[in-house]
Structures are given as structure tokens and as C-alpha cells.
Amino acid sequence: MLSFQVLGPVRVVAPDGVAVDLRGPRHREVLARLLAADDRVVPLDRLIDDLWDEPPANATGAVRTFVAALRRALEPDRPPRTPSRLLTSEGTGYALRAGRDAVDSRRFEDALSSARTASPRYAVDAVNLALGWWRGSAYADFPDAYWARAQRRRLDELRLQAAEVRAAAQLDLGAAGPAIADLETLVAESPWREDAWRLLAVALYRDSRQGDALAALKRAKDLLAGQLGVDAGGRLRQLEVDLLNHAAHLQTAQLHGGDTHAATALYERTVTPGSRTHLRSTVDLLRTLAVTSGPNLVAARQERLAAILAAERTGDADLTARIIGGFDVPAIWSRSDDPDQARQVVAAAERTLTALGPSAADSTRARLLATIAVESRANAATRGLEAAEEAEQLARRLGDPAVLAFALNGRFMQSFRQAGQALARDAIGAEIVELSARHGLTTYEILGHLIRLQARSAAGDLDGADGHATAAERLARHHEAPLVTVFTDWFRCMKAAATGEDPVAVARAYRTAAERLPETGMPGFADGLPALARLSICLLHSRPAPTDPGIGWGAYAPWCRPLALVASGHHDQARTALASLPAPPPDHFLEVRWCLAGHAAVAVGNRRLAAEAYEALRPAAGELLGAGSGVLTLGRATDWLKRL
Structure with a gap:
């Protein structure tokens, strides 16, 4: 490249x-x-x-x-x-x-976005690496071109912000000395940057130089008044008071903005709210935040839709396309966390495609189509599948690895329309792993391993699946993606169940894994999952379904309740429930739903539904049913087909 x-x-x-x-x-x-x-x-x-x-x-x-x-x-x-x-x-x-x-300038922007929300150690390393890409002024060959001047000002501002981010992270690591040297250079170069003066004063104070810290604040106030004719801001004035009073928080306060609120505040201070630059940088930040924690994932989802709608209000279809397609966060679970928002994102992507028309760049079109494919997950309509196929074709023609990884994610999300697709999904995962490892697309490399974890589980290769779980965890530790272990923890519970470990111990492991679910920010994954896992253990060991009052079946209730009614001896009610059973949605639990429906149908003598379940599950012969979810299994497909 x-x-x-x-x-x-x-x-x-x-x-x-x-x-x-x-x-x-x-x-x-x-x-x-x-x-x-x-x-x-x-x-x-x-x-x-x-x-x-x-x-x-x-x-x-x-x-x-x-x-x-x-x-x-x-x-x-x-x-x-x-x-x-x-x-x-x-x-x-x-x-x-x-x-x-x-492009080095785009890599620099991405590295800075990542550093803003990462741990202090990672932030220092990321900024050091990114600042090393500078070889002088941006677009130095064209000092007088007006188009270059605008880019140069923007990139120079980001370079100064990077120095501030690094200094704040160094202070959080206890490295006041290096931070002082960097900040002295920064305030000499840009004496009106109040954040740089604030950080310098704190660094001097933490280096046991209270007098120098107060002198730095005086220099800042004199320069701001003399050169700009303005008074120092409230934060500098308050810092002076805190320095004089030896405020305890000066030694302990975290200065690096490694969370949503601090990062958002930094953007608000340096970029005009609602501007095109603000919208573009916001979506880059949200993409990074989405993989860092459950609360950040929720915040990123909410702000993403707001950014899309704000971009549409500008009337700039190219900008809107970038905001929509730029949120290429890898998706592993086929049930949406926020179906209403997903529908709005898809609608916005369709409107943007129409506005751009046939002249839309292939990369732009591919990203919009991949977004439609990913966000149309668990939707039986064919539009998501068509979008996935077209996005993949465009991405292969472009030869852009990032766009191809995004498009393959869309194809994976649209691969749950029938049972027995383990080998096809394994091929998708293998290509994503190879592509991502070659081009440094770490979050997609993790996705590829998780896809292969699920596919190898469905194929009955649980040791191979465990290898992909370990690979995903190793990458997640290095790149600070803690949500990955939510999926690998559930996989290991499933592996224990599938290999015949004590059901009491398996149930206990599932309960432990379920304790993390409320904090993941993934309701599409968490809703009803603990109850479904409990039912899977019962069925694996030929036991009746649990009948506790108020058990939280969640979205799986229509398929689970008939079995609970059968277990309670209410066969007539079970027959009535099965008569109005909806078609299973095309998601990770398609096979599980057909198994539950077929099992209840056999119990009450509904031959039509049993035959339907048999035909739906036949393509999965030879697989572990449900194991393609990576979280639970109902056992070998051959056993279920014989029963049906």
C-alpha cells in the first residue's frame, strides 16, 4: 500500500x-x-x-x-x-x-482520537508515535495556496492538542519532568493556549515547584492581557487560588481525558459546535468510544444518531455519508441493541444514497450499503442482504481493506437466514482475520476471531473455537477492548455444557457470566439470555423446562413459554400458544427457536409444526445446534432431527 x-x-x-x-x-x-x-x-x-x-x-x-x-x-x-x-x-x-x-494526516487524526480516550500509558505512546510522523509544516510545498492554508491551520491545531493530551497523560503517570519540558516548548510556541499554561502550572506544582507554578500563571495572564487584550479564564484563576491553598486535588486529580465527558469537553472547547469539522471529528471519537466500555457504547450509540441528523440538516450529502459510513464499529451480535435507532440509521443511509445519486464514489456507496446491511440485522426483508452483496462487490473492486472488512461484517450479519451456515461464516471470519492482521485493522481482527469462535463451535470444533477466543482476548487486552471478554466468558460456559461437565457447575458459571450483562450496554445480547441458557442446560440433560413464575424469557418468550406450559401440564394452552407462533427472525438463535418450537410441537402432537422445524433444521445436520451463537447449545443436530 x-x-x-x-x-x-x-x-x-x-x-x-x-x-x-x-x-x-x-x-x-x-x-x-x-x-x-x-x-x-x-x-x-x-x-x-x-x-x-x-x-x-x-x-x-x-x-x-x-x-x-x-x-x-x-x-x-x-x-x-x-x-x-x-x-x-x-x-x-x-x-x-x-x-x-x-495518509499520514488521517492516521494522525485517528491516533489522536484514540489517545484522547485511552489509558495514560497508551495515550503517551500513541501521541509520541503520531508526532513522529511530522516532518515540518503540513503541505509545506504550498505555503501560499489558500486550500493548503486551511488544512495547515487545522492540522497544526490538532498537533498542539496532541501535545496537550500527551502532557496530561504524562502527569497522570507521575512523569512531571518530561511534561514540563514539553509544555514549556508549547507555551513558547503558542502563548495564548490556556490549557497548556494550566497543565504547565500543575506539572511544576507536582514537581515541588510551587513558586514556579505561580510564576507561570502570572506569565500566562500577562501575555493574554498584553497580546490579546483579554483576561485569563476562570479555570486559570481558580488554579491560582488552589496553588496558594495547596489544594489536595492538585496532586491526585486525573488530567488526561480518558472518558466520554472529558473528550467531549475537549472537542467543544477547540472546535465550533455543529460545524462540519465538529461532526467529522465527533464520529471518529464515537467509533473509538464504542469499543471501550458498556457506558461508552451506549453514549456512542445515542450521539451517533444525533450526529447523523445534524449532518442531514446541513444539506451536505457528502458530509452525511461520511458521518454515517464513518461509524464502522465491528458488530458481532445479530440482534440490534436499539432497533428503532437502527431503522432511523438505515433510513438516513437510504436517503443519502438517493441524494448522492449514481455519481457517488464507490467507497462512499460501499460504506453506506455496509451500514444498511449491518443495521438491518435480524430483519427478514431482503434489502439488507442485497446491500451486503453490493457493498462487498464494490469493496473488492476498490481494494480498500477497511471498506472490505466493513462490507464483510455486513455479509456476516445477513448470514442467519437459514440454519447450517457454519462453514460459510467460518470463511468470512477467516478472511476478516487475514485482511485485518495484514493491514492493522485491530478491531476487525478481533471481530474475525469472534466470528470464527462461533463458526467453529457450530461445527463441533470446540478446541479450535477456544483458540480463537484466546486470540481475541489477547488482542482485546493489548488494545483495551473489555467487551470482548463478555463473549468469550459465555463461550467457555457453552463449551463446559457441550463437553458434559456437571450441569450444576455449568449453571453456576452461566450465572457468573450473566452478572456482567447489565453493564455491557448491549440489551440486544443480554435480554432473555440468562433464562435461555438455563433452558438449554435442561434440554441438554432431557429435563423439563423451568416453570418459575416471572422467569425473564425476554424476546425469546414466544418460543420458550410453550415448553414451560408443557412442563406444567398445560398442554391445551401450549397448543394455543404454538398456533400463533411467529416465524423465527434471522439471527444467532434461529436454530434454537426452531428446536424449541419443534420440541413443544412433538410434545402436544402438532405434526405440521414439527415437520416445519425438521425442514428448517435439516441444513444444519452434523452441527451443534445453537452453538453458532457462541454462548449456548442444545446438542447435536442429528439427535434433534431424529426426535422430530
Whole structure:
């Protein structure tokens, strides 16, 4: 993959580390202008205006010549007369379709977003790495171009924020000395940054230099008054009081914003609320937060819809597409946590596709379609499946690994329409693991291992599934994704049940795993699951269903209650309940629902429903039924088919 570098003089580096020859300065400027557009199409007339104060008569032909030469330089192995997948012609303009990982400025933004919400140790390492990508001013070759000035100001501001994030994290780690050195440089370079002065004063105080800390605050107030004619803000004034009073919190307060509220506050202070930049950066933050904890997942879900609706209100379909498609958080569970919100996201994605029309870039279209496929999970309508298939086709044609991983996630979510798909899902998981490991897509690599955990479980390869659980846990520990162990804990309960361990011990393990569910922020996963797991143990050991009053069957009640009625001797009521039983939704428990329906049908003599269940489960012959969920199983499909 080519590396595009704009944090300094613009250049392109091949995978072998050799710089690509970009020909003349105009070629380089065309490339830089397209990179600054951040995947958006730049119309030809805009390119011409940006290249020349007074365009020559042959400007159109010249730009096309520059583009053709760039294509040859960037894709030397592209067969003649085949369209470029990197520098594309779209309508009357051009776009550079480089993935986020391929452009150093985008990697820098992503690293900063991650550092803002990560642990202090990770934040310091991430910012150190990201600041090392800078080789001078951004777009340094084009100091006078107006389009470069705007990008340069934005990226310079993010660089200063990164230094503040690192300093706050260093202080939380007890490293006041390195933080002081960095902050002294920062306030000398940007003396009006109140946050930098605040951090410097705290660092000096923690280094037992109270006098220097007070002197730093005085310098800040003098500079703000002398250069900007403004008084210091309330936080600096309060800090001065706290320093004089030796306030206890100065030594213990956490300064790194490693949670939703602090990160959101940081954005609000530095980016205009409601602006396009604010919306774009917000969705990047939410994507990171969604995998860090249950409360953050809930907050990210809520803010995501608000960001989409705000983007739609701007009337900018390209912006809306980025906000929708940018939330490419890997999804492993096929039942939505918030079905109403999912419907609204799908509707917004469909409206955006319509607004963009046929001229929409393939990468934009693929992300919107992948979003529709993922958010249409457990929906029997065919639109989600169609969207998944088209997204995958577009992603393969693009050759963008991040888009392909997202599209494959959509295909996985649409793979629960019939029983017996373990091998197909295993192939999807294997491709995601290989693709993600090769391109550094860690969250998708975790997803791929969890998909394979489920698929290998369904195939009866529980040791292989355990290997994928271990791999997912190892990645989760390193990248601070604690929700992963929710799924692996439930898998190990299922493995114990499937391998014949003592049912009392298995039930106890399931109860322990269930204790974490309320804090996961995943109601689509948690609702009714403990009761369903309890029922699975009963059926594995040929025991009647539990009949406790008020047992929380949740969404699985229509399929579980008939068995509870049979166990209580109420066969007529069970027959009535089965007569109005809905079709099982296409999700992880499709097979389980058919087993429960078929088992109750046999018990009350409903031959029609028993035959339906038999036909629905036949494709899963040879598998462990329900084990494709990765959380529980009802045993071998062959046993159930014989019974039916």
C-alpha cells in the first residue's frame, strides 16, 4: 500500500520505502489538492482555479495530462485502458481514493482520537508515535495556496492538542519532568493556549515547584492581557487560588481525558459546535468510544444518531455519508441493541444514497450499503442482504481493506437466514482475520476471531473455537477492548455444557457470566439470555423446562413459554400458544427457536409444526445446534432431527 505524506513536504512512498517520482511541481500540487479534499471529488474547474491565478488557454488539457501522469506513477502495474482505482474520474472532477491508513494526516487524526480516550500509558505512546510522523509544516510545498492554508491551520491545531493530551497523560503517570519540558516548548510556541499554561502550572506544582507554578500563571495572564487584550479564564484563576491553598486535588486529580465527558469537553472547547469539522471529528471519537466500555457504547450509540441528523440538516450529502459510513464499529451480535435507532440509521443511509445519486464514489456507496446491511440485522426483508452483496462487490473492486472488512461484517450479519451456515461464516471470519492482521485493522481482527469462535463451535470444533477466543482476548487486552471478554466468558460456559461437565457447575458459571450483562450496554445480547441458557442446560440433560413464575424469557418468550406450559401440564394452552407462533427472525438463535418450537410441537402432537422445524433444521445436520451463537447449545443436530 502506498503511503501518502502531507505532514511536511508532500510525497508518496512505495511499500519498499522508496519515494515515488511525482514528476513536476504541478503534478505534486494536483496530488496534494486531492489529498486535502479527504476522499471528496474536486471538480475540474476548481482544480484549475487552485493551480493558476490566471489559467492558460489549455488549462483543462494540462490538468488531464497531470492526472494521467500521476496515475502512471501511482499505479505502474495497472493494465492499459483499465480505470484507475486510486485516482478516479467522477463526473466532471477527480478524487483520490486512499484509505485512512494510507495518509499520514488521517492516521494522525485517528491516533489522536484514540489517545484522547485511552489509558495514560497508551495515550503517551500513541501521541509520541503520531508526532513522529511530522516532518515540518503540513503541505509545506504550498505555503501560499489558500486550500493548503486551511488544512495547515487545522492540522497544526490538532498537533498542539496532541501535545496537550500527551502532557496530561504524562502527569497522570507521575512523569512531571518530561511534561514540563514539553509544555514549556508549547507555551513558547503558542502563548495564548490556556490549557497548556494550566497543565504547565500543575506539572511544576507536582514537581515541588510551587513558586514556579505561580510564576507561570502570572506569565500566562500577562501575555493574554498584553497580546490579546483579554483576561485569563476562570479555570486559570481558580488554579491560582488552589496553588496558594495547596489544594489536595492538585496532586491526585486525573488530567488526561480518558472518558466520554472529558473528550467531549475537549472537542467543544477547540472546535465550533455543529460545524462540519465538529461532526467529522465527533464520529471518529464515537467509533473509538464504542469499543471501550458498556457506558461508552451506549453514549456512542445515542450521539451517533444525533450526529447523523445534524449532518442531514446541513444539506451536505457528502458530509452525511461520511458521518454515517464513518461509524464502522465491528458488530458481532445479530440482534440490534436499539432497533428503532437502527431503522432511523438505515433510513438516513437510504436517503443519502438517493441524494448522492449514481455519481457517488464507490467507497462512499460501499460504506453506506455496509451500514444498511449491518443495521438491518435480524430483519427478514431482503434489502439488507442485497446491500451486503453490493457493498462487498464494490469493496473488492476498490481494494480498500477497511471498506472490505466493513462490507464483510455486513455479509456476516445477513448470514442467519437459514440454519447450517457454519462453514460459510467460518470463511468470512477467516478472511476478516487475514485482511485485518495484514493491514492493522485491530478491531476487525478481533471481530474475525469472534466470528470464527462461533463458526467453529457450530461445527463441533470446540478446541479450535477456544483458540480463537484466546486470540481475541489477547488482542482485546493489548488494545483495551473489555467487551470482548463478555463473549468469550459465555463461550467457555457453552463449551463446559457441550463437553458434559456437571450441569450444576455449568449453571453456576452461566450465572457468573450473566452478572456482567447489565453493564455491557448491549440489551440486544443480554435480554432473555440468562433464562435461555438455563433452558438449554435442561434440554441438554432431557429435563423439563423451568416453570418459575416471572422467569425473564425476554424476546425469546414466544418460543420458550410453550415448553414451560408443557412442563406444567398445560398442554391445551401450549397448543394455543404454538398456533400463533411467529416465524423465527434471522439471527444467532434461529436454530434454537426452531428446536424449541419443534420440541413443544412433538410434545402436544402438532405434526405440521414439527415437520416445519425438521425442514428448517435439516441444513444444519452434523452441527451443534445453537452453538453458532457462541454462548449456548442444545446438542447435536442429528439427535434433534431424529426426535422430530
